[in-house]
Amino acid sequence: MSAERTYHRTEYPRPQFRRQAWVNLNGAWNFSFDDENAGEKEEWYRNPNFSAHIQVPFTYETKASGIGDESFHPYVWYHRTFEIPNTEIGKRVILRFQASDYLTKVWVNGVFVGEHVGGNAAFSFDITHAVTHDRTNSLVVKVEDSQSCHQPRGKQRWTDENFGCWYVQTTGIWQTVWLEFLPEEHIEHVKITPKIDENSVAFDFILNGLYDKPLRVEANIRFDGKPVKQFSFTSDRPHMHVEVNLLSEIHEWKVMHWSPEHPHLYDVTFRLFKEDTLQDEVDAYFGMRKISIKNGQVLLNNRPIYQKLLLDQGYWPDTLLTPPSDEAMLEDIEKTLAMGFNGVRKHQKIEDERFLYWCDKKGLLVWSEMASAYEFSDEAVVNFTNEWLEVIQQHYNHPSIVTWVPFNESWGIPNVLSDAKQQAFTESIYYLTKSLDSMRPVIVNDGWEHTISDIVTLHDYEEYKEAFLDRYSNQDKILTNEIPHNNHKYAFAEGYQYEGQPVIISEYGGIAFKDGEGWGYGNRVESEEAFLDRYRRVTEAIQSLPYVTGYCYTQMTDVQQEVNGLLREDRTPKIPLEKIRRVNDSV
Known part of the structure; x- marks a missing residue:
């Protein structure tokens, strides 16, 4: 079945923690059902030859996928190729899935790079060791699903037909797949906690790449384009906690709270330096609400x-x-x-x-x-x-x-x-x-x-x-x-x-x-x-x-x-x- 309308998901998938260097892997992939679960035994990941095509991130059950088969298939395979941009050579290559249901296994150039269990959370694999920069890379994904009631499935039916308030199942990749390119020293995660009673915001950093020298983080907080606060710290530990007072003259209220009537957001840019060399830069935002x-x-x-x-x-x-x-x-x-x-x-x-x-x-x-x-x-x-x-x-x-x-x-x-x-x-x-x-x-x-x-x-x-x-x-x-x-x-x-x-x-x-x-x-x-x-x-x-x-x-x-x-x-x-x-x- 061909889709009556073509859908494209081209937006940056994680706008709360944004970098500039990324490649969207949505779009046309090769695809195959594997109802007998023969693919791993026959090593399909080494020489994928899938005759069907699918539009990722839409699952085979959907019209938008180009397939539109609502029957349940427990094993599905995907294949596509990708290249590493010349500007990103030398960086870590991270393969990210925003969601895939349910057990996802991944091979790059025939090398197994990892698996993830769960249909709702995002996950990623560092595939640096498996990619090559001088030729096209092969990416193969196998997803295993079931009709088990022991896995979180939400409104997905566990029978062959819809019933009550349970609907057609979702099998395989159903949110954006993308590549991100990171230096060895980078910001892994920042947990942001607003504290309106103290007029402050707390940042909990996880830093990656602390080996021989401390790393320095600089942060620039803005509201509506206007500078609010800047702070920096140097750390030789991967975890760092920082609290910043947000009182400023940007407005008569000094701190702008988030609410349905006034969804004010602060922008923040984090920069990570090794000695004086910029290694990583991330744009984020937060809302001050309690x-x-x-x-x-x-x-x-x-x-x-x-x-x-x-x-x-x-x-x-x-x-x-x-x-x-x-x-x-x-x-x-x-x-x-x-x-x-x-x-x-x-x-x-x-x-x-x-x-x-x-x-x-x-x-x-x-x-x-x-x-x-x-x-x-x-x-x-x-x-x-x-x-x-x-x-x-x-x-x-x-x-x-x-x-x-x-x-x-x-x-x-x-x-x-x-x-x-x-x-x-x-x-x-x-x-x-x-x-x-x-x-x-x-x-x-x-x-x-x-x-x-x-x-x-x-x-x-x-x-x-x-x-x-x-x-x-x-x-x-x-x-x-x-x-x-x-x-x-x-x-x-x-x-x-x-x-x-x-x-x-x-x-x-x-x-x-x-x-x-x-x-x-x-x-x-x-x-x-x-x-x-x-x-x-x-x-x-x-x-x-x-x-x-x-x-x-x-x-x-x-x-x-x-x-x-x-x-x-x-x-x-x-x-x-x-x-x-x-x-x-x-x-």
Whole structure:
């Protein structure tokens, strides 16, 4: 099947940590299925001869890939060639994958350079030892996937057909592949932590290449092009912590905070020197904002914020989980804001970093939710934990991310209500997350059966305002597990209790029209008037509850058989955006 439209992903894939020297490897690759898993035994990586072609980073299941085969194939192979630019000869050559699902193995010129397990986190290999500079290099990638419920898979189906709210699987490379060229001495990573109460920002550096001489780092912080602060340090250790006071005369407020209304960002350039020779230069940015909890409220920059979120699964008709373009991501964000929402719950998906970049720029709050496994086992615990820790560290610097959501609706922890092992797993993930990021709230098991959690989130698709108000007027009964909050699930797992956390209705609505196939929640409506009446009445019911501090409407767009979006899959609105906004603006 050939794609009806050609998509190209040419944007720099990691705008929060940008270098100038890079090569985009997206585009046409050779491709082959390997259903018998014969490729490694037959050493396809030495002499790849794949007759099919695929457009990376779109998976073979998508129309955009040029293949469009939705059936499951557990082993797939990719091949392309590349050359090292003359200007980069002598540097380390780093091969980077923004995401590939699920087990990825890589060979360069027939040399095995490494493997990575996980479908959501970015990863890289130093391939310097395997490349040559005087001829074309051969890059071969094998990706192994499965229908296992022990690997984090999110909304990807594990059967041959779609069912419920699970959709066509994603197999193989699904985000940008690229080369980066680094000197021996370079900046490996910088963790950036805003501290608005101290008017300062902390930088935690990891430096690479400390061998015989100390390295010097110089940093230049700017706001709107104006110089704010400069600092430098010399270090003979790979790890360095620096805190910088940001008070300056750039504005009467001295420090510019990030918020949805004013998404101010500071730019910063890091330069690494060995003696007096510049070795590495990186452009980054950060936002000065604080997320905290006090007296049953979520605070942004020490002020209560009412979160009006939209459930966003990040699927497109021709590209599935892969955003088709920068413009498509930006369109989703701008339409979300136009409807009066101030954030998204990015549901069961670790999104493209360029989406987070645009959320940082536009001021859209993000709940970052991990893709779930669906069975509990030792294997599932290891798979989930390893990948979740990668995700936190990779996305820590984005100011738009205001909440971490590792679990949803007891998926992967089906007996968490009473099973001590599964409860212990959720607690361990909570504390591991806090050990890497003490700034953001962590929601453990969004929807119901919470163990330890900074916010209590409840899912309820009740369609009638009166029934909704009657149920949630019993605040104490719901939050003490005396009654189920949605007629079938309790707010807390056994042995846990309400500790005064903020309460948010983090899934509701899901209204679908009667026309066409597919499903929504509750009765389907026949007209725009009926849709708006139900939408308004249930939303107003939530808004009227004094102890509820926000909501998340399901959902932004239709996704395959689930047709309860405010927008269709092609992003055309079902309801004029301004009419949705009027309801959201009432609080």
